[in-house]
Amino acid sequence: MKISESIIGRATVIRVAGSLDAQTSSEFSNYLTGRIGAGNVNIVLDLSQVDFMSSAGIHAILAALRESRQLSGTLHLAAAQPGVERTMQVSGFTSIINLFPTVDQAVSSFKDQA
Amino acid sequence: MFRSLRVKKQPEKVAPDSAAISVEQLSRDPTIPITFRQINSLPENAKRRIYRALLPAALLTDLGVDPVSWKGTSADLRVRLSAEADTNGVFLALRDGNGGADDVLRIELADNMLNGVDLNFIQISDPHGTRYSIDRDEHDRPTHFGTASRNLAEEVKAMHAGLAPGQTRSGLRASGLVFTHLEGFLATLGHRAYFLEPLTYASAWLFERRGFAYVRGHKLMDDIHCEFQPGGRLHAAVDGSSPFRQPEQWRTVRGRAWAIHDGILEAIGARWDGLRMVKQVGKHSGVVTFPDAVY
């Protein structure tokens, strides 16, 4: 699993490549906690390079969502492949986490915040 | 459908605890296994009839033993059976007919704590092969296959003769036949699996080929394979520092087995201990922890 990061507009875009399963999700979760704790509270997760996600990935995302909201930020998902969309659908969390078709749309959504 | 899965505090017994066996019990559900303790409560001749099924007829006749009477051509009893009443296991030994001191085949089975079956011991030796006294140390004490003490001089000779650790003689290439019979016997008793603890890396590898999987120790076997590759810690440890740690030993099953017998796993903070393997009757698990291995 590879993680890279860039700042676009008001968002920190974190791009993950690979699978988010029970093996890789703890490293992913630690990374997110570190970046949110360092003040990057508006996060867009670019999932375009993620080919698989299990409930472990959902746990990591939910934890990061909570942490970002505690610091008055939030977390959006973007560009999920059909498989990852399926995992989101199975989890039932599509009502809690915003899933955007593209990174740009996810980033733009932060502009509309007060 | 069930709501959740919680780890069980106590595993269940495979067969009920029962000291004896009756016609009434035999008439019940035939898929409930019978224990060795139950068989051992029967009269001696009944036990002989039942335990006869453990030894392949073809192997016996090849060695000049009548598969029904267990007698050799000189009418000498060639098979020893030990299955005392109030014990939970059976020991069978097939003696060589030519006055040889060692047994050709030794097998020991027992009920385990859950009334499943443990194969506690199996050894098949070529009675005409050269004997290496790795089983007795220089003070003539039993080494228990080199686990309690070692006879290093004999071990070096055995290793160079192509034996694996724990062998006093080379094998007979009959293990496939013996294991097939063993499974048939256990299925007759109603058992669906049996367990063992591999004495050496070489025996674990042989059991993998017979279709055994791991209850404990699959990760250790994977780690051993990984660390014996160039760049690994076990690869670095076959540095010629003892006759059992010669550089090329990383390449073969026997080579690795001798190095592990010599304690090389200390290099990865591990010990050859606690592995447990399982064979599902009639199934092959396909475990291969050393792909493309040379024995």
Place this chain on the structure above:
Amino acid sequence: MERKRQITRAAELSSLADFRDFIEASCFDHPAMNDRVLYDLKLAVDEACTNIITHGYAGMDPGSIIVELEIREEQVELTITDFGHAFEPRNAPQPNLEAALADQDPGGFGLFFIYQTMDNVDYACGEAGNCLRLTRRLPTGKG
């Protein structure tokens, strides 16, 4: 077109990718398979094996997990066998998401995912190991 395959690996997190790859390799070219069913099978296998790895072999030097896949005419059967601690299915109606989140039981969330993606779930533990049987119906017609 019937098909039967098997893979066995150590019960470690690093084996999860192998189990998913096994499902992919075993199914991708089957005429009755589609992407949704294939992904759901991968998800179910991953969740089941994660439970075994995390809880089934807890406290032990990990043993083996055997995954068998059988594609029959109208359904796929996945059988996942391990030799660790037996689990105890607690009988109750099918779990929902809130229950799975609130539940402190190990693997509760993973089990929820398995239920959402598979048509039938059976669990039995015995002498020859702990055995989880999952069934997924195949789509009728292609796509």
